[in-house]
Amino acid sequence: MTSKTLLGRLYAAVGTETAPALRRQIVRVAVYAVLQGVTFVLMVPALRALLRHDTGTAWAWIGVMTVSAAATLVARHLQSMGGFRVGMATINGLHHRLGDHLATLPLGWFSADRTGRLTRLIGQGAKDVSGIIAHLLEPLLTGTLTPLVVVAGVFVFDWRIGLTLLICAPVLYAVHRWTTRLAERVDDRLEETASEANGRVVEFARAQPVLRASGPGGPGLVLLDDALEEQDRATRRRARADAPARMLFGLTVQLGVAAALVTGTAHLLGGGDPATTIATLVLVVRFAEPVTAIAGLAGTFRSSRAALAGVTGVLDARPLPEPDRTAEEAPARTPGSAVAVELRDVSFGYAPDRTVLDGVTFTAEAGTTVALVGASGSGKTTVTRLVARFFDVGSGSVHIGGDDVRDLTTDELAGMLAMVFQDVYLFDGTIRENIRVARPDAGEEEVERVARLARVDDIVTRLPDGWDTRVGEGGAALSGGERQRVSLARALLKDAPVVLLDEATASLDAENQAAIQRALADLSGRSTLLVVAHRLETITTADRIVVLGDGRVAESGTHEELMALNGRYAAFWRERNRSLGWRLATAEEVGAS
Numbered sequence: 001m002t003s004k005t006l007l008g009r010l011y012a013a014v015g016t017e018t019a020p021a022l023r024r025q026i027v028r029v030a031v032y033a034v035l036q037g038v039t040f041v042l043m044v045p046a047l048r049a050l051l052r053h054d055t056g057t058a059w060a061w062i063g064v065m066t067v068s069a070a071a072t073l074v075a076r077h078l079q080s081m082g083g084f085r086v087g088m089a090t091i092n093g094l095h096h097r098l099g100d101h102l103a104t105l106p107l108g109w110f111s112a113d114r115t116g117r118l119t120r121l122i123g124q125g126a127k128d129v130s131g132i133i134a135h136l137l138e139p140l141l142t143g144t145l146t147p148l149v150v151v152a153g154v155f156v157f158d159w160r161i162g163l164t165l166l167i168c169a170p171v172l173y174a175v176h177r178w179t180t181r182l183a184e185r186v187d188d189r190l191e192e193t194a195s196e197a198n199g200r201v202v203e204f205a206r207a208q209p210v211l212r213a214s215g216p217g218g219p220g221l222v223l224l225d226d227a228l229e230e231q232d233r234a235t236r237r238r239a240r241a242d243a244p245a246r247m248l249f250g251l252t253v254q255l256g257v258a259a260a261l262v263t264g265t266a267h268l269l270g271g272g273d274p275a276t277t278i279a280t281l282v283l284v285v286r287f288a289e290p291v292t293a294i295a296g297l298a299g300t301f302r303s304s305r306a307a308l309a310g311v312t313g314v315l316d317a318r319p320l321p322e323p324d325r326t327a328e329e330a331p332a333r334t335p336g337s338a339v340a341v342e343l344r345d346v347s348f349g350y351a352p353d354r355t356v357l358d359g360v361t362f363t364a365e366a367g368t369t370v371a372l373v374g375a376s377g378s379g380k381t382t383v384t385r386l387v388a389r390f391f392d393v394g395s396g397s398v399h400i401g402g403d404d405v406r407d408l409t410t411d412e413l414a415g416m417l418a419m420v421f422q423d424v425y426l427f428d429g430t431i432r433e434n435i436r437v438a439r440p441d442a443g444e445e446e447v448e449r450v451a452r453l454a455r456v457d458d459i460v461t462r463l464p465d466g467w468d469t470r471v472g473e474g475g476a477a478l479s480g481g482e483r484q485r486v487s488l489a490r491a492l493l494k495d496a497p498v499v500l501l502d503e504a505t506a507s508l509d510a511e512n513q514a515a516i517q518r519a520l521a522d523l524s525g526r527s528t529l530l531v532v533a534h535r536l537e538t539i540t541t542a543d544r545i546v547v548l549g550d551g552r553v554a555e556s557g558t559h560e561e562l563m564a565l566n567g568r569y570a571a572f573w574r575e576r577n578r579s580l581g582w583r584l585a586t587a588e589e590v591g592a593s
């Protein structure tokens with residue numbers, strides 16, 4: 001990445017709030033870089049006068065140089081303080097910008113791997129971006145502006161040496177670009193292998209029960225080993241690529257200096273003024289210092305580039321289009337009353353070449369319970385995600401209360417829905433706080449009522465500090481079924497017009513089954529319930545069953561109607577009953593023995 005695109009991206013990333021402060025900081029650093037160059041240049045007339053034994057003129061120039069050096073020091077102090085200040089403001093600003101932007105992104109954007117990368121981005125990434133301002137701006141500008149001022153000064157004193165340096169500049173730039181590109185290629189590979197290795201380590205830790213069952217040296221360990229070895233190889237390749245790149249750049253700079261020396265010496269031998277030439281050549285050496293410093297920072301440049309790319313990648317993610325109207329123009333609605341959910345000829349695929357839903361049409365009338373049934377992968381969960389607008393449909397439309405979900409703002413849609421999905425997230429707070437998230441102004445009795453209905457009170461009595469027990473990050477202190485019960489309590493408290501429920505696929509214990517049943521009974525009538533149903537009880541008691549197959553609605557009706565049809569649903573039902581019967585029989589046998 002060139003300095004220009006780095007700065008351009010930096011501007012875009014920090015946003016309009018921090019951009020003016022960043023601009024001022026760039027000016028501060030630029031003033032410092034130019035002053036530093038001017039101080040270097042002032043050395044030439046001072047040195048020339050000394051070489052000519054003209055002490056009076058020399059002292060005058062040394063005086064001017066001292067003033068310039070003092071100004072450089074002040075500028076340096078101001079830019080370094082500014083760098084720190086603007087860097088801190090950038091971290092804060094980026095956290096807010098990322099937070100605000102994330103809140104507008106479709107829920108479907110938050111896949112597991114993205115969420116993993118986001119954690120790193122918000123912590124380390126924001127720091128790395130602010131590091132560009134605090135630590136990279138200075139070498140970047142002093143590595144370009146200071147040498148430019150030096151070259152201009154050299155021109156004033158000896159145009160031949162100046163011209164030699166000017167000819168070297170594009171060569172230097174080309175070599176810098178070339179070596180950077182080479183190193184970037186190795187870097188990309190290193191980044192890839194590091195991500196792969198990180199993923200494998202997490203997988204290795206998470207999949208311990210499975211891996212242990214497959215014995216030592218099992219496939220998990222082999223995969224992790226391979227990933228770590230690949231990362232190791234990439235690290236060594238980078239070290240091998242880095243050193244020659246840096247050496248090549250340093251060599252080019254030295255060649256430039258040597259060319260200037262040769263030009264100067266030739267001029268001297270041809271009868272040029274020795275004082276001016278020698279003083280100018282001393283200045284040339286000054287030209288090399290900041291330029292060479294840039295090469296030493298190549299690695300930092302590249303990691304900053306990666307951090308910036310990560311941040312801009314998130315900030316560039318497109319939010320779902322919001323309707324172009326004010327809150328007052330929102331469709332009128334009776335609060336708390338159930339509304340119909342309708343899918344009209346909906347087609348959708350996660351990837352363009354793979355259709356998951358292909359012309360799905362059905363209606364869940366207001367206040368009814370609709371069970372979505374179908375083979376694994378038939379798109380049941382996808383239907384609920386489209387209703388909640390995790391993604392927008394490919395074609396067709398989804399309506400809630402008669403309105404296309406795309407015509408509702410994110411807040412309006414969120415206000416109408418309660419979601420009880422399998423991957424329930426609980427905040428690291430108490431259970432009470434976790435339920436209350438659904439409706440912060442709910443009274444104490446109401447919270448306790450819904451907790452009883454979802455049988456959260458049973459969980460509470462088992463916990464060491466009862467209601468005040470913290471549940472750990474993500475609800476780690478609770479089992480999956482218990483987390484879902486807290487989530488059910490949230491849905492009950494929210495009393496949303498539409499409730500989307502993804503029943504656990506794993507067979508539930510009696511307590512969790514009872515919790516779901518009571519919650520569903522409480523919600524039915526008051527809310528429209530769309531349930532990805534796995535339990536036979538939920539399915540048979542639903543007002544309507546929608547059977548998905550081959551991306552379409554294969555059958556739809558009540559349990560009795562579908563059984564009479566003797567099609568896909570009847571086959572599914574017989575199959576489920578058989579497996580359930582087998583399980584019950586086994587349980588009885590176990591009990592009898």
Ligand SMILES: Nc1ncnc2c1ncn2[C@@H]1O[C@H](COP(=O)(O)OP(=O)(O)OP(=O)(O)O)[C@@H](O)[C@H]1O
Pocket residue numbers: 111350351356374375376377378379380381382383532
């Ligand atoms: N985030 C995703 N990205 C890409 N493909 C996905 C994603 N989520 C689901 N799919 C694919 O879409 C298809 C439908 O998945 P969906 O989860 O809706 O099925 P389901 O009927 O709910 O399955 P199950 O009963 O096993 O939960 C599957 O082939 C699945 O692999």
